[in-house]
Amino acid sequence: MLRRTLLKSLAASAALPLVLRHGTAFAAAPDVLDVAIVSDPVTLDPALMASFFELSVQYNLHEPLLHVTPDLAIEPGLAELSAPDDTTYVLTLKDGLTFHDGTAIDAEAVKANFDRMLDPATGSPRRSELGPIASVEASGPLEVTIKLSAPYAPFAGVLANRAGMMVSPKAVADLGADFATKAVGSGPYKLVSWNKNSELVLEAFDGYWRGKPAIGRVVFHPISDETVRMTNLRSGTVQLADGVAPQLVSQVEQASDLTMKQRPGLGFNAFSFNNTRAPFDKAAVRQAFVTAVGPQVIQRAVYFGTGSVSNGPVPPSIAWAYDETLDPARGDAEKAKSILSEAGISDPVEVSVTVTNSPLQVRTAEIIQAQAGQAGFKVSINQIDPTSLITVLRQKDFDLCMSPWSGRSDPDGNMFNYFTKDGPNNFAGYQSDAVDGLLKKARTTLDQDERATLYKQAQETIAEDAPMLFLTFPSTLQASVAKLDWMQWPDGALRLQFAKFS
Amino acid sequence: MGKFLLSRLLSLVPILFGTSLVAFFLIRLIPGDPVIALLGLEANDDAIAALRSSLALDRSLPVQYLAWLGNVLTGDFGRSIQGGRQVFPLILGALGPTALLAVAALVISLLIAIPAGIVAATRRDTVADYGASFAALCGLSMPSFWLGVLLILAFSIYVPILPASGYVSPLVDPLRFLSFLVLPALTLGTALSAATMRMTRATMLEVLRADFIRTARAKGVPWRRVVWRHAFRNAQIPIVTLIGIQMGQLLGGVVITETVFSWPGIGKLTVDAIFARDYPVVQGAVLVTAVLFVFINLLTDVVYTLIDPRVGLQ
Numbered sequence: 001m002l003r004r005t006l007l008k009s010l011a012a013s014a015a016l017p018l019v020l021r022h023g024t025a026f027a028a029a030p031d032v033l034d035v036a037i038v039s040d041p042v043t044l045d046p047a048l049m050a051s052f053f054e055l056s057v058q059y060n061l062h063e064p065l066l067h068v069t070p071d072l073a074i075e076p077g078l079a080e081l082s083a084p085d086d087t088t089y090v091l092t093l094k095d096g097l098t099f100h101d102g103t104a105i106d107a108e109a110v111k112a113n114f115d116r117m118l119d120p121a122t123g124s125p126r127r128s129e130l131g132p133i134a135s136v137e138a139s140g141p142l143e144v145t146i147k148l149s150a151p152y153a154p155f156a157g158v159l160a161n162r163a164g165m166m167v168s169p170k171a172v173a174d175l176g177a178d179f180a181t182k183a184v185g186s187g188p189y190k191l192v193s194w195n196k197n198s199e200l201v202l203e204a205f206d207g208y209w210r211g212k213p214a215i216g217r218v219v220f221h222p223i224s225d226e227t228v229r230m231t232n233l234r235s236g237t238v239q240l241a242d243g244v245a246p247q248l249v250s251q252v253e254q255a256s257d258l259t260m261k262q263r264p265g266l267g268f269n270a271f272s273f274n275n276t277r278a279p280f281d282k283a284a285v286r287q288a289f290v291t292a293v294g295p296q297v298i299q300r301a302v303y304f305g306t307g308s309v310s311n312g313p314v315p316p317s318i319a320w321a322y323d324e325t326l327d328p329a330r331g332d333a334e335k336a337k338s339i340l341s342e343a344g345i346s347d348p349v350e351v352s353v354t355v356t357n358s359p360l361q362v363r364t365a366e367i368i369q370a371q372a373g374q375a376g377f378k379v380s381i382n383q384i385d386p387t388s389l390i391t392v393l394r395q396k397d398f399d400l401c402m403s404p405w406s407g408r409s410d411p412d413g414n415m416f417n418y419f420t421k422d423g424p425n426n427f428a429g430y431q432s433d434a435v436d437g438l439l440k441k442a443r444t445t446l447d448q449d450e451r452a453t454l455y456k457q458a459q460e461t462i463a464e465d466a467p468m469l470f471l472t473f474p475s476t477l478q479a480s481v482a483k484l485d486w487m488q489w490p491d492g493a494l495r496l497q498f499a500k501f502s
Numbered sequence: 503m504g505k506f507l508l509s510r511l512l513s514l515v516p517i518l519f520g521t522s523l524v525a526f527f528l529i530r531l532i533p534g535d536p537v538i539a540l541l542g543l544e545a546n547d548d549a550i551a552a553l554r555s556s557l558a559l560d561r562s563l564p565v566q567y568l569a570w571l572g573n574v575l576t577g578d579f580g581r582s583i584q585g586g587r588q589v590f591p592l593i594l595g596a597l598g599p600t601a602l603l604a605v606a607a608l609v610i611s612l613l614i615a616i617p618a619g620i621v622a623a624t625r626r627d628t629v630a631d632y633g634a635s636f637a638a639l640c641g642l643s644m645p646s647f648w649l650g651v652l653l654i655l656a657f658s659i660y661v662p663i664l665p666a667s668g669y670v671s672p673l674v675d676p677l678r679f680l681s682f683l684v685l686p687a688l689t690l691g692t693a694l695s696a697a698t699m700r701m702t703r704a705t706m707l708e709v710l711r712a713d714f715i716r717t718a719r720a721k722g723v724p725w726r727r728v729v730w731r732h733a734f735r736n737a738q739i740p741i742v743t744l745i746g747i748q749m750g751q752l753l754g755g756v757v758i759t760e761t762v763f764s765w766p767g768i769g770k771l772t773v774d775a776i777f778a779r780d781y782p783v784v785q786g787a788v789l790v791t792a793v794l795f796v797f798i799n800l801l802t803d804v805v806y807t808l809i810d811p812r813v814g815l816q
Contacts, residue, residue: 042540042584050544123552125544180586196592197774198599198669198766221668223764227651232666235658387534387777390545394538405543424546 031216036229036241040222044183046165047124052406055493062185064164086151093142099168100190107138112169126163151444157410188213188497214500244477246304252479261488262475264317266407271469276429284343286466292375294331295471307474312459313414315473317490321411321455336375348378354401357383393427430467525788536583536779580782589786600767604752610691619702641696650689650762667764686763705737746802
């Protein structure tokens with residue numbers, strides 16, 4: 001009996017490849033797009049999302065109030081924004097729009113979203129992004145008036161990002177804790193199903209304000225290993241892949257049936273010096289270290305020539321605030337030594353550099369170790385797991401520790417939290433009255449030219465004080481099958497309402 | 503038999519109590535904080551405090567443990583810190599794919615190992631024996647992430663007949679499920695078969711030297727029958743023991759294979775939860791895995807009695 005069953009199943013498995021070759025077992029139908037993403041989202045709730053890799057899923061489920069173009073211009077989205085004075089904003093919603101569950105997107109719904117994000121009990125990271133909001137009122141059926149207690153220049157940019165994503169208040173109330181896994185938004189796609197670590201299935205939303213998307217169904221597959229993501233793309237199991245590893249870029253570029261896209265990103269790869277304890281409490285020691293380390297080498301050896309070298313926190317993709325005049329000597333061991341000797345330091349300076357245990361970060365640390373070693377530093381490498389990173393940074397339990405940032409489209413998002421005196425990401429413990437004042441002033445200045453001047457001044461002071469070691473501005477690296485027509489954003493979020501199969 | 507089962511079931515109580523204590527306190531000994539892990543770089547003091555209190559992580563450890571234990575006893579394993587899913591359905595949802603993969607891998611390993619082990623033992627010191635032993639050595643020493651990627655290259659890219667990775671429930675699409683299953687099951691099955699083959703060969707050699715084999719041969723029983731009916735039946739106990747251990751390990755999850763093939767199993771779920779300090783998921787997964795281990799051991803003991811009537815259950 002057993003033998004017969006075994007024989008039968010053997011026969012069946014022998015026939016399997018034939019069936020697959022002729023069937024459509026894994027070739028996607030033209031109306032379905034399979035996307036490989038780096039990790040499964042933690043939550044589908046935009047008010048609580050915190051991981052950079054969730055952005056793609058978020059932007060397809062949820063539509064922000066305002067839209068940001070790939071060139072970072074801000075356009076109307078669900079609403080239009082006007083500013084009657086420096087501290088008042090009026091959102092005028094488009095008429096007749098609904099969330100995926102049919103609930104109207106009206107002034108009350110938008111107010112409910114703001115109230116939820118601003119409620120301290122929600123614990124939403126959006127609360128601080130939204131700035132100094134004094135009141136949110138539904139001033140008409142489709143009109144919301146937001147009063148600020150002080151001018152806040154990044155406001156429009158914030159509403160085009162995570163904090164502008166509106167969800168159905170009815171679904172929030174009905175679903176309770178399950179909202180995180182069954183979110184109801186107003187984006188181009190609505191949720192069909194989500195199996196943890198397996199697939200997240202979305203379906204085009206008829207009522208999307210730009211019209212129903214061209215691709216009917218999108219399936220996100222979390223594939224954490226970068227090589228496996230690429231084999232899935234090459235085999236056609238997925239047609240679009242996020243997070244192409246830098247060392248695979250040239251391979252993908254050479255494949256005729258694939259399209260490789262890269263675009264300067266918004267974030268930075270940098271390390272924080274611990275400004276609060278020896279030896280990096282002395283500006284001269286930090287400057288010597290920054291001078292010793294050559295980011296060109298790291299960009300070539302670790303990032304395989306992708307992205308660009310960084311000397312400050314604002315990337316060239318934010319052109320109006322980028323300071324191209326910052327060009328300090330880097331990778332210059334002799335100059336670093338002379339900075340140290342001028343400061344009266346002759347003995348080798350012992351420091352540890354803390355990185356997460358990924359090959360890319362360890363390679364970066366080893367290059368830093370070698371380069372700083374030539375300038376009279378004795379560098380040891382301390383590897384930690386990714387979860388401990390934020391704890392180590394917050395407790396300032398390091399000499400030099402990686403602190404990369406995914407970036408925001410407004411320079412405020414790359415600088416305020418890092419360099420103001422009590423900024424939540426000021427892991428360096430940098431206390432500069434000048435920079436603190438400049439950044440606070442830039443936040444409340446609405447004229448872009450004036451803001452650009454302020455940000456450039458702040459960047460120059462930061463370059464002199466060297467609270468952080470800037471290395472590179474990473475590029476967004478994504479690839480697809482050649483027959484997929486899609487657009488790439490600097491923030492890396494895949495907005496698939498703009499994609500179609502050609 | 504009934505008494506045996508009852509005593510085994512009763513032994514579950516202290517085992518699970520001990521496991522719950524270890525699972526609860528060990529994960530909290532690892533540095534790192536679930537709330538900061540959740541909020542990442544967006545963490546600020548307000549958001550951290552609000553989340554910590556809503557997750558009841560601000561209470562003392564014994565209070566947290568007792569609250570959790572009380573809930574578990576009523577069947578409530580709590581919710582995942584990362585994403586808020588109910589823990590028990592989350593674990594069951596991951597256990598299904600893992601069990602299917604485990605069974606498929608075991609079947610493949612037995613199909614390879616038993617015949618190869620018997621051939622190696624009966625043709626000792628021949629080319630067949632050396633060949634099988636060499637293959638086993640390769641299987642044992644080849645890391646599964648490497649074999650997995652080789653198989654993907656071979657069968658998804660060069661001869662594209664199977665998908666590179668992924669999973670679909672057999673209830674939804676059985677054929678696609680099988681197409682996803684083949685490569686990870688082969689990867690795991692090959693690695694497992696090496697140990698089973700070595701074990702089969704060794705015990706068969708021992709049994710084949712026994713007196714009753716010589717007697718059977720002397721009586722004129724055909725060699726084939728001697729090998730399968732007389733020798734192999736008597737060689738099965740150590741092999742079944744090994745399979746029981748392997749099954750237990752497989753059900754605990756095979757993280758690397760699951761990662762390479764994007765298989766949504768319990769191993770990846772548990773490891774991700776450990777990295778994210780997602781306490782309720784880690785605790786739940788450890789408990790469920792412990793229960794499974796006990797049941798597989800029990801099953802192994804029952805199988806002994808079926809193979810060898812001399813073995814009794816007391």
